Amino acid sequence: MALMAVTVLLDGVPIPASRPARVVDGAVTVPLDPFVRRLARLVRVDRGAGSILIAGDRTSIVLRFDAVAERDGDGAIYVRLAPLVRALGGEIAFDGVRKVAAVTMPQALPVTTPTPFDPSDPTVTPRRIFTPEPTVTPRPTLSGIPQPRRTPVPAVPSHP
Numbered sequence: 001m002a003l004m005a006v007t008v009l010l011d012g013v014p015i016p017a018s019r020p021a022r023v024v025d026g027a028v029t030v031p032l033d034p035f036v037r038r039l040a041r042l043v044r045v046d047r048g049a050g051s052i053l054i055a056g057d058r059t060s061i062v063l064r065f066d067a068v069a070e071r072d073g074d075g076a077i078y079v080r081l082a083p084l085v086r087a088l089g090g091e092i093a094f095d096g097v098r099k100v101a102a103v104t105m106p107q108a109l110p111v112t113t114p115t116p117f118d119p120s121d122p123t124v125t126p127r128r129i130f131t132p133e134p135t136v137t138p139r140p141t142l143s144g145i146p147q148p149r150r151t152p153v154p155a156v157p158s159h160p
Helices: 032-039 081-087
Strands: 003-010 021-024 027-031 042-046 051-055 060-064 077-080 091-095 100-104
Touching: 003 027, 003 032, 027 032, 027 081, 032 042, 032 051, 032 077, 032 081, 060 081, 077 081, 081 091, 081 100
Parallel strands: 003 100
Antiparallel strands: 003 021, 021 027, 027 077, 042 051, 051 060, 091 100
């Protein structure tokens, strides 16, 4: 099994790594860290189930350890780069002379797109809100200063 180190470019920028990508039996394999984590939005390793969930912006992939992944002497998990990149919607080109794998990933989807302004649309006027006309409060009638009562009040004794 011949091993050959490979430089991986993501959108033209080399990905620095402590464990290099390598060519094993004619296929470029890369460790999960940092290569796959840079390509995908989410990487979750489930050692109990023996699977790896890799989610991009548009697709998700579940890899089985025994089917596509291999381990090196340090326990790092390696996966084949080309099928992974293509499944995530990207493109890959390999230059065997320079030993460079160039990966191009699609741009992330925008979160929201603002509605464009169209000057040909009719002008929007605000809806009229019903507001009742205020009633006029009657003015108080002023009769002057109050005076003491002039009519005598008959006093009736309270006991017989």
